Amino acid sequence: MPKLKTHKGIAKRVRVTRNGKVLASRPGRRHLMSGKPSKRRRQLRRKQVMAPAQARRMKRLLGLM
Numbered sequence: 611m612p613k614l615k616t617h618k619g620i621a622k623r624v625r626v627t628r629n630g631k632v633l634a635s636r637p638g639r640r641h642l643m644s645g646k647p648s649k650r651r652r653q654l655r656r657k658q659v660m661a662p663a664q665a666r667r668m669k670r671l672l673g674l675m
Contacts, residue, residue, distance in 0.1 A: 617671035624660070624668050632665040633657040 624634045669675045
C-alpha cells in the first residue's frame with residue numbers, strides 16, 4: 611500500500627490536541643468587525659472544538675485514522 615498523503619488545506623486550518631480533539635478558528639472574523647460587540651470579538655479569538663462527526667472527517671484527511 612502506498613503512503614497516505616496529508617490534506618495540506620486542512621493541515622493549515624486545524625490542529626489536533628494530544629487528547630485527539632480537533633481545534634479550528636471560529637468563522638466570522640474576516641471583516642465587518644467594527645459592527646460586532648467587543649464581547650463577541652473577544653470570544654471569536656478563541657479556538658473551537660469541532661463536533662465529533664466533523665472531527666472524524668478532519669482526522670481522516672490528516673491521515674490520523
